[in-house]
Amino acid sequence: xxxxxxxxxxxxxxxxxxxxxxxGVLICPGLMLDAIRSHCSLRLLGDQLAEAGYWAxxxxxxxxxxxxxxxxxxxxxxxxxxxxxxxxxxxxWLVATTGVxxxxxxxxxxxxxxxxxxxxxxxxxxxxxxxxPIVRGHSxxxxxxxQAELQAGxxxxxxxxxxxxxxxxxxxxxxxxxxxxxxxxxxxxxxxMIGVYPRGPSKMLNECVQLWRQAGANxxxxxxxxxxxxxRDNILIDENSLADFSEVLAWLSRTIPPGTTHQxxxxxxxxxxxxxxGCAETPLRFGHGGRLFGILxxxxxxxxxxxxxxxxxxxxxxxxxxxxxxxxxxLARLGIASLRMDFAGLGDSLGPSGEENAMSHVYExxxxxxxxxxxxxxxxxxxxxxxLQGLCSGAYHSLHGALADSRISALMMVNLPLFSLTDDVIxxxxxxxxxxxxxxxxxxxxxxxxxxxSGKVDVSSILRGWVVxxxxxxxxxxxxxxxxxxxxGESAPAHHIMATLSARGVRxxxxxxxxxxEIDAFSQEFGRSGEKxxxxxxxxxxxxxxxxxxxxxxxxRLLAHAYMLEFMAAGSARPxxxxxNGALRTGDVAPA
Amino acid sequence: xxxxxxxxxxxxxxxVAEHQRKLLMPLNDRLPLLDSGLDSLCIAIIVANLEDELxxxxxxxxxxxxxxxxxxxxxxxxxxxxx
Numbered sequence: 001x002x003x004x005x006x007x008x009x010x011x012x013x014x015x016x017x018x019x020x021x022x023x024g025v026l027i028c029p030g031l032m033l034d035a036i037r038s039h040c041s042l043r044l045l046g047d048q049l050a051e052a053g054y055w056a057x058x059x060x061x062x063x064x065x066x067x068x069x070x071x072x073x074x075x076x077x078x079x080x081x082x083x084x085x086x087x088x089x090x091x092x093w094l095v096a097t098t099g100v101x102x103x104x105x106x107x108x109x110x111x112x113x114x115x116x117x118x119x120x121x122x123x124x125x126x127x128x129x130x131x132x133p134i135v136r137g138h139s140x141x142x143x144x145x146x147q148a149e150l151q152a153g154x155x156x157x158x159x160x161x162x163x164x165x166x167x168x169x170x171x172x173x174x175x176x177x178x179x180x181x182x183x184x185x186x187x188x189x190x191x192x193m194i195g196v197y198p199r200g201p202s203k204m205l206n207e208c209v210q211l212w213r214q215a216g217a218n219x220x221x222x223x224x225x226x227x228x229x230x231x232r233d234n235i236l237i238d239e240n241s242l243a244d245f246s247e248v249l250a251w252l253s254r255t256i257p258p259g260t261t262h263q264x265x266x267x268x269x270x271x272x273x274x275x276x277x278g279c280a281e282t283p284l285r286f287g288h289g290g291r292l293f294g295i296l297x298x299x300x301x302x303x304x305x306x307x308x309x310x311x312x313x314x315x316x317x318x319x320x321x322x323x324x325x326x327x328x329x330x331l332a333r334l335g336i337a338s339l340r341m342d343f344a345g346l347g348d349s350l351g352p353s354g355e356e357n358a359m360s361h362v363y364e365x366x367x368x369x370x371x372x373x374x375x376x377x378x379x380x381x382x383x384x385x386x387x388l389q390g391l392c393s394g395a396y397h398s399l400h401g402a403l404a405d406s407r408i409s410a411l412m413m414v415n416l417p418l419f420s421l422t423d424d425v426i427x428x429x430x431x432x433x434x435x436x437x438x439x440x441x442x443x444x445x446x447x448x449x450x451x452x453x454s455g456k457v458d459v460s461s462i463l464r465g466w467v468v469x470x471x472x473x474x475x476x477x478x479x480x481x482x483x484x485x486x487x488x489g490e491s492a493p494a495h496h497i498m499a500t501l502s503a504r505g506v507r508x509x510x511x512x513x514x515x516x517x518e519i520d521a522f523s524q525e526f527g528r529s530g531e532k533x534x535x536x537x538x539x540x541x542x543x544x545x546x547x548x549x550x551x552x553x554x555x556x557r558l559l560a561h562a563y564m565l566e567f568m569a570a571g572s573a574r575p576x577x578x579x580x581n582g583a584l585r586t587g588d589v590a591p592a
Numbered sequence: 593x594x595x596x597x598x599x600x601x602x603x604x605x606x607x608v609a610e611h612q613r614k615l616l617m618p619l620n621d622r623l624p625l626l627d628s629g630l631d632s633l634c635i636a637i638i639v640a641n642l643e644d645e646l647x648x649x650x651x652x653x654x655x656x657x658x659x660x661x662x663x664x665x666x667x668x669x670x671x672x673x674x675x
Contacts, residue, residue, distance in 0.1 A: 033633075139640040142652060147636035200607050204644045233613060 001046060003272040003283035004057075006093045008068035009086050010274055010281075010295075011059030012348070013097070014046035022259035023126070024100035025049050025252075026091050027058035028107035028115040032166045032321075035064060038108055038230040039316040040359055041243035043348060045106075052249055053258030055098045061086050063168070065318050066281065066295050066325065068274050071167035072554070078174035087118045095124065097269070102126040104256060108230060110134050113181060120186045127256045128192060129248060131227060132199040135208050137181030144170075151553070166552055167321040184208045190216030193255040195248060199224045199231070218255070222247050234314035240358040279332035284339060286377035292370055293317070293348040294341030296381075297328040301335050305572055306378045307387040307412075308371065309340040310394035310401075312550065314362050316347035319391070320550045327389070327561055334569050336387075339378060343370045343397070362393045363421060371401035375408075385409055387568065391551060392417060402506055403497055410507045410571050412564045415549055418521045419494035494525040502536035509567045510541040511560050513549055540567075597674045600645050601638075601667050605630070608637050621664025628663065648673045 001014045027042055029035045042058055049056040061083040063071040075082045091103055104127040107115030112133035119125040134140045141163075148165045149156050156163065162171040170178070184207055188194060194217050198205050212219050226244030274281040284296040294317060309324045311317060317340040318325045328338040345351030345360025349370075375386055387410035390398035395413035402408035501508060510530065512519040519528075522541070526532040530541035542563055547556030602619060609616040609629060616629045630638070643649040650669040660666040 136644060139644050142643060142649065143636045143640035145636075146639045146651065147632050150632035150635060199611065202641075202644065231611065 001043075001050070002269055004059075004093075004269055005272040005274055006059060007086065007089050008274055009059050009062060009090065010066035010272065010283075011057055011090065012043070012046060013094075013269070014050035014056040014058075016050045016053045016055060016258065021053045021055055021098075022101045023053075023104060023256055024055040024057065024094045024098055024102070025104045025106050025129075026087065026094060026115070026118075027056060028087060028105065028111035028118075029058065029060070029064075030107075030109040030111045031064065032168070034109045034111075034231065035060075036315050036320060037232060037234055038243075039347060041227075041230040042108070044242045044357055045245050045248075048245055048249055049252075052253055054104075054252075055094065055100055057090060057094045059086075059090050064322070065316075066274065068276055070326075071322060072164070072169045074169060074171050074174060078171055078177060079168065080174050080177050083114055084117060084121075087114055088121065091118065091122060091124075102256065104129060104252065107131065107133070110140060113137065113140075113183060116183050116186060116188075117181070119188060119192065123189075125189075126191075126193065127252065128188065128194045129252070130194065130196045131230065132197065132224065133183060133205065133208075135183045135202070135204040137178040139204075141175050141179045164554065166554075184211050187215045188212050188217040192217045194219040195251050195255075196221045197224045197227060197248070220251060222251065234359070240361070242357055242359065276329060276332075279329060281328075284377060287344075287349075287370065287373035291350040292341065292344060292373055294339045294374065295325075295328070296337065296339050297332050298337045299332040299335050303335050303337045304383060305335075305385040305387065306337040306339060306383040307331055307389055307410075307568065308374050308378070308398075309338055310367075310371075310388065310390040310398055311341075311343050311346050312391035312394050314346055314359055314393075317342045321552050321554070321557065323391075323551050323557055323561075326557075327564065330561055330565055331568060334565060334572065336568055336572060337378075337383060339374055341370070341374050343367050363396065367397040368401055368404045371397070372405055375405060379407075387412065387571070389413075389564065391415060392549070396421075399497065402501060406504060408506060410509075410568065411501070412509045412511070412567060414511045414547075414551065414560060415513055415519075416510060416522060419497055419525065494521075498526075498533075498536045498539060502538050506538060507567070507571050508536075508539040509564065510539070511547070511563055512541070512543050513547045513556070514543050514545060519543070597646060597648075597671050598667050601642060601670060604638050604641050604645065605663075608634050608641070612637075619663060621662060621667070623663045624661060625663060625666060626661075642670065646670065646674065 001012045004011050004013050027046060029042060030038060046056040046058050060067040062075060063069040063079060063082070069075060071079075091105075094100060094103065101124070103122070103125045105115035105119045105125055106129035107113070108131040112130040116128060116130065116133060119128045144165050145156070145158055145163060148163055158175065159172055162169060163175060184204070194212060196205070196209055196219060198221060209219050209221060226247060229239070229241055229243045232239060272283050279297055279299045281295050281297045284294050286292050286294070309317070309327060312319050312324070319340070324340040328340050331338050342349035343360065343365070345355060345358065345365070350356045351358060351360050371388070378386065386407050388398035388401055388408055389412040390396070391414040395416040396418060398411055398413060399416065399419070402411050510522065512522065522530070526541070533539045533541055544556055544560050544563065546553060547560050551557040551560055605619065606616065612631075612634050614629045614631070614634060617623055617627055619628075639649065639651060643652070648670055650673045660669055
């Protein structure tokens with residue numbers, strides 16, 4: 001597969017073996033969480049389509065993934081129109097670049113809706129693949145609205161102000177336009193082949209299928225069971241499988257065969273690049289055989305420092321709510337380059353040989369080799385100073401990456417859940433979001449719909465997480481006692497790690513969400529306010545008001561980014577070997 | 593009609609909980625929604641799906657609707673809308 005850019009949108013072209021084939025498949029991803037959860041499975045779909053003889057193009061709409069533009073600022077005409085235009089341009093590009101004569105539009109959820117609309121606009125679309133399509137735009141808008149209102153704790157003035165949810169802002173006009181979409185009202189061409197894969201029983205979708213059949217389209221419905229991994233929460237630790245597209249591929253090859261005798265001449269593709277104000281982003285493949293992938297964001301000015309932004313959990317390199325993209329572009333404005341990378345077996349990086357089609361584990365895989373490969377690649381590009389940034393498991397891997405490689409001079413860790421990994425801690429992490437204390441506080445003290453429904457609430461998980469956390473706390477108490485009586489002086493992993501990094505001059509920024517259980521592991525070692533960090537020059541800790549665990553809420557995310565930018569700006573002004581004095585502040589004061 | 597509204601709501605709750613991998617508590621009218629195992633995304637999907645299935649959206653059509661605390665109150669809102 002080859003990274004490409006199409007009018008500022010980033011994408012991947014999956015070439016069939018021998019570069020022959022008359023059919024191109026355009027893969028339209030879902031939005032927000034749906035895009036993140038399905039990223040690896042759609043990569044697999046692209047690969048498998050190519051193996052079956054199809055050209056496949058997957059790409060990010062404007063303001064999504066690695067594409068240009070920002071989601072929280074609507075382009076002229078609004079997001080919905082921009083996304084439809086981008087699909088048409090991507091389809092035109094696929095035809096012009098590969099010489100295919102027929103297209104198949106394939107989409108997931110809102111992407112399926114956009115794909116279906118494109119199929120009716122174009123005369124070259126022979127087929128349509130619909131994964132759990134959203135039949136009525138109104139339903140999707142309503143879902144977004146209800147979720148935003150539950151998280152906000154009350155009604156929002158959406159008709160006047162539009163809707164802000166996750167990385168997007170939708171104007172009232174855009175919401176109105178999206179609400180008017182109804183797939184039952186579109187008429188596919190009589191000769192179009194359509195495969196529909198409903199996720200569950202749906203009266204609306206049944207009506208839609210009937211109406212499309214009446215219009216003359218050849219519509220079949222298939223099972224969604226094998227496709228479930230596309231919509232699975234990436235954090236589920238024990239489930240590594242990606243979606244099974246065999247039924248879809250079998251249907252497609254029967255109905256619209258790829259025509260492998262159709263020889264086309266593929267022009268040399270120009271290097272992919274997204275140009276932005278003040279910086280440029282290019283794909284970077286590195287590591288053994290180029291199996292690892294990241295997006296290099298370089299400021300227009302000369303830069304000797306690069307930050308490596310790691311995967312949050314098992315999410316792809318752009319991160320929840322595109323937070324890694326935003327951070328990269330903000331760093332570039334400070335003159336700092338960055339590489340937002342995928343660890344092996346996540347996002348667009350391949351896992352070990354034989355495990356390419358599975359997601360790798362969130363914690364139990366040693367990520368030092370991947371980080372070292374990234375550092376090597378950046379050094380070859382001329383960078384001399386390096387920082388690591390991570391959220392949750394990304395923070396954990398960053399911490400240990402810095403410990404293993406002396407080239408790292410700065411660390412930014414958000415919601416670091418632990419310093420070292422034991423079996424108990426793995427169990428603890430599985431349920432880390434579910435703090436009984438947090439739940440009780442929200443339920444009995446805060447009350448209402450606001451906060452309890454703004455997070456994940458699962459009673460048995462809460463209880464289990466509480467018990468395991470108590471075990472973690474107890475083991476820390478025993479260790480602290482041992483330390484005081486002289487039996488366990490230097491053995492505490494957290495203090496050993498901090499002492500090592502601090503002595504090496506590594507600057508460290510710890511950011512935590514207020515009330516999040518992650519801070520428990522930190523506070524057991526360094527105090528609730530991080531007062532014991534003073535022993536380690538160069539380390540500072542802040543609690544960021546309004547920041548949730550995955551930085552999905554915009555206000556907390558913006559504040560966290562402000563802390564990180566201030567930290568990096570301060571570090572870039574002095575040599576990496578000169579640590580800051582043991583700065584220690586709790587985070588109720590926003591950086592300038 | 594009302595029994596079919598109830599059945600549709602319960603089916604949707606079970607379906608969405610399964611899709612979102614939530615551990616659902618035994619459903620009864622006294623079950624507080626906050627204890628049900630559903631989060632805000634689940635509820636948002638359920639409300640949107642119920643509008644598709646039943647043609648009813650009591651939260652969207654009436655600004656003065658009181659927020660249901662229990663599953664029974666949630667179902668009653670829809671049953672009142674269907675009546």
